[in-house]
Structure formats: structure tokens, C-alpha cells
Amino acid sequence: MNASTLSSTAATAGVLTICLALTASPAFSIDKISFGTDWLAEADHGGFYQALADGTYAKYGLDVEIKQGGPGAQNRALLLAGKLDFYLGTQQEQLTGVEEGIPLVDVAAFYQKNAQVILTHPDADIETFGDIARLETIYMTHGGFGAYFEWMKANFTGFRDEQFKPYNFSSAPFLADTRSAQQGLITAEPYEIERQTGKEPKIFLLADSGYAPYATMITVQQNLIDRDPDLVQRFVDASIEGWYNYLYGDNAAANVLIKKDNPEMTDGQIVYAIDKMKQYGIVDSGEALTKGIGCLSAERYKQLFDALVKVNLLQPDTDYTKAFDPRFSCKGVGMSLKERS
Template identity: 55%
Template sequence: MTMGWKAVGLRIVAAAGLVAGAATGAAAQDKVTFGTNWLAQAEHGGYYQAVADGTYKKYGLDVTIRQGGPQAANRTLLVAGQIDFYMGGNMLQSIDSVKQGIPTIVVAAIFQKDPQMLMAHPDSGVEKFADLAKLPTIFMGKDGFITFFQWMKVAYPGFKDEQYKPYTFNPAPFIADKKSAQQGYITSEPFEVEKQAGWKPKMFLLADNGFDTYSTTIETTQKLVDTKSDMVQRFVDASIIGWYNYLYGDNKAANALIKKDNPEMTDAQLAFSIAKMKEFGIVESGEALAKGIGCMIDAQHKSFYDKMAGAKVVDAGVDYTKSFTTKYVCKGVGLDVKKKLAGG
């Protein structure tokens, strides 16, 4: 039987639709597990947003977020190949991985600035970052003492080891001691201090005083970059768009997912964190303003490495350039989304 041209045309269109559907279906089969490095919070918001609003799905990804926390070992799971992507902190661990021969690599930096800060009492006489050296006590975690505090002693003479007292994630000792400072995230600890003490602490962001590491990175394995580069690009792009939508769009569904994973999280804390991320340019500042969230440049990586090597926090001679690649970022992805949502 001979088919008319209309029937042939319909058959061709249908076949094309099946091919397109198969391609979409194949892309949707890319199951991805993303491990965070702490309990769910606004600082993870863009990833949850991309799950909640279907952005990952639009990019052919079926993403599961594996929450971090005190007992989690998500970075170990990344190295073991049991998860696909990991939310790193700052670049120090990535540089150390190069030294240790661990084949992981940072493919995007969602935070242009590390949210790490020191805070002081509002009436302690501390007006600028260097004034913190006059205080007899700084409550810090051990990791902070062996990393950013070693840099502080070099960059701002006057800081000394005797100031260190362990920070146990309880602000009460800081609140009680007017002549003390305490470390924390600018998006988190100040909120708790104000809630408990009834006054706003003075906040000094390390990033604004020379500690210029990228933070909240997207890290993966070199194997995944080598074998599934397209999937890496899609995950980076979708995550970036998720962050624009989280910061400027309707983030209610994302926050609901965050609170589901971390029931102790409150709407007030989420709102505070988002406001501080915007106020201090944590996500959007530097190169990210013109080239998009997630952007990294070689010069900033080198600046941070040189400072850390000078402070003997990392070994001189480590090839820090192996800790990251800029091939997936700085392409302006998501800037149109921001323009539509925020008008700029």
C-alpha cells in the first residue's frame, strides 16, 4: 500500500519525536549523587533549588543530595567513587589532595568568598580586623588555628598562639567574655549570638582582609572529568542556575527540602543566611559579577596558594594548578536568569 505524502510526513515527524524522546530519556538516566560537607542550610540552597524546581532534570540529571554532617564521610566517598560530586570547603583540602596524589579536582567555586569570619563584642574597641590582635582570647576550632590563624600571624603581626582557645560550637563563652573574639560563618553564628545575647556582634570577614580562597566548591574525580565531561558541564551549569533561582526567585520549595533534611533549620536562619550572602558578596563578587556564579580564575588561585605557602600552611612546591580546572565556568551561564528575576 502506498502512503500519501502527509502520512509519510507524519511518520517522519513521529520518528524524530521518538529519537528526541530517546535522547532526553538517555540524559535523564544520568543518576548523580552530590555530597555536601555539612547539615542542610541556606549555604547549600542553590543545589536544593535545582532539585526542587526541576533544573537538574531539565539538564538530563537525576540528582540525589547526600547531606553531610558530623558523622558523614562524603569526601571519602567521592575518592572511593561512591558519589559523583562533593561540596568542598575552601581550596586547602584540594591543594593537599594534589600533594597526597588523590585524583580529585575542583570544577566550580560557588562562593567567591569564604564565609569564615571573626566576630567581636560591639563595645570591645575593635574597629578593624587588625584590632582583633589586641584581644587576649580568640575562640577557634582546631582547623582554623592550623590554617587561617597561621596566615593571620604572618599577614597581621600581633596575633599570637596564646590567644587561641578551643571553640566548641557553643557561643556562650564568647558572649560572656567581652574581651574575646570567635570564629564562625558570617551567614550563621552572628544570628545565634544575637538571638542568645540580644546584641549584634561586629563581624570581620577573612575574605575581605586577604584570605582570598574560593569556597563551597564543586569537586569531582579526575576520572569523571576524563570520561563524562559533558555530564560534569551539565551538573555545573544546572547548579549555577539553581543558585540564581535560589537567591532571586521563589525558594520556598528548596527551603522546604533543606528543612526536611535538617529539621532544626528555621525560616529565620535561612532568611538571615541569604541576606548575608548577598550583603557580603559571598556568591556574587569579583569575576562572578560579569562571568557568572561559579567562576574561577588562575590569578586568585595563585594568590591564595602563595599566601598559604608563605604562612607554611601548605608545602611550597605543590603544583596547585592541578587542584582545579576553569574549563567548566566563567561562561556567563545563568546571567539571563538573574536579569529576568532581579533586573540586572
């Protein structure tokens, strides 16, 4: 073997060594994380399923498992126990959690408007939110009775505890009583009532009457923020992109995943929910229009804190700033995806 051949062989071996080294170690590591939602899979979770379906989470180096909530699920407790990395929480439960010493923190707010509504019969003589106080009965969950109904009593004349009857996720009692109202989410109950009766009920969005809480929050343990803020940031950013693509792009693959997790979900319900999200600005309104979907601000937390103190649901010395961390949102992430739609 001559010198030229030896040189060529050595060069080839060097290239092979480099190639083997490159293939042996990936460009980046994939972080496995688990994310628990607040209910059975539905369009209200669409952006998260979109980020999973279209590879956005993978692009950010995340292998995400979505664990749906629903009857019997304890996803918030699993987050507290360290069995989940992220949870889909609510702003109010974080504020009350601070008072109880619970170390959970909101890092993004995907519903700029809370989707909670009060529904009345389409033929009822109810034209404004305040008119609902004239009705004899309002079907609510015990959670709603202890939360937004306190706000209703404090801000409108005529609402009284005697109107409360338990809502057990069936509209049958409401439909049988024309002098009643019922709680619901704008993306769910109105569709089902219209499907059953052929008429859409009158819809009163609490957010449009002054009820200001965010909803659909990404919630984490404080120790995850302290330990790995980059992981938190990547999950928030990928989820934001997922929501832009779900609302303004091709969401077919995400809806397939939603229906796989929740076989009772229908295409009609999903289409209705997305339409209402857009019509009422549930996701993309307020600060989200200029700072991006998911935007979370200290001002909104102070506003809710003051409202809860007013109705004696929080102590005035509660440090409400421990309930949120504004560093991960309001950066304009994903806004170009909407512009391209």
C-alpha cells in the same frame, strides 16, 4: 477490501509504528548522580536545592540526590571511594590534597568570598581586624587554627598561638568572656548570637581583610572529568542556574527541601543567611559579576598557593594547577536570570 482501504490501513499502521518507537525511547537519557555537601542542609547550599526543587537539574538531564554532610558524615572520603560523584569542597583542601597525591579537582567556586568571620562582642573596643589581636582569647576549631590563623599571624601584628582555645560549635564560652573573639560563618553564628542576646556581634569577614580563598567548591575525581566531561559541565551549569534562581527568584520550594533534610533549620536563619550573602557579596561578586556565578580562575589559585607557601603550609614545588580545572565555569551561564529578577 479495496486498494484505497489497504493504502489507508497501511499508512495508519506506519504512523502507529512510528509513535510506538518514539514513546519507547525517551528524547534523552537521565543520568543519576549523587552530590555530597559539607554540612547539614542550610541556605549555604541553597542554589543546589533550588536546582533540584525547580527542575533545573532535570532540564539538564540529571537525576540528582543531595546527601547532606554534618557530624559523622564522611562525604569527601565517599567521593574518594567512588560512592559520590560530586562533593562540596574547599579550595585549600584541594591544594593540600595535590601535595598528598589525592586526585580530586575543583571545577566551580560558588563562594567568591570565603564566608569565614571572626566575631567580637558588640561593646568591645575593636574597630578593625587588626584590633582583634589585642584580645586574650579566640575560639577556633583546630582546622581554623591550622589554616586561616596562620594567615592572620603572617599578615597582622600581635596574633599569637596562646590566644587559641577550641571552638566546639557552642557560643556559650564566647558570650561569657567579653575579652574573647570567636570564629564563625557569616551566615550562621552571628544570627544565633543575636537570637540569644538581642544584639548582633561585630562581624569581621576575613575575605574583606585579605583572606582570599574561594569556598563552596564543586569537587570531582579527575577520572570523572576524563571519562565524562559533559556530565560535569551539565552539573556545573545547572547548579549555577540554581544559585541565580535561589538568590534572585522564588526560593520557597528550595527552602522546603532544606528544612526537610534539616528539620532544625528555621525560616529566620535562612532569611538572615541569604541577606548576608547578598550584603557581603559572598556568591555574586568579583569575577562572578562579569563572568557568572561559580567562576573559578587560575589567578585566585596562584594567590592562595603563594600565601600557603609563605606560611609553610605548602611546599613551593607543589603543582597547584592540578587542584582545579577552569574549563567548566566563567562562561556567563545563568546571568540573564539575574537580569530578569
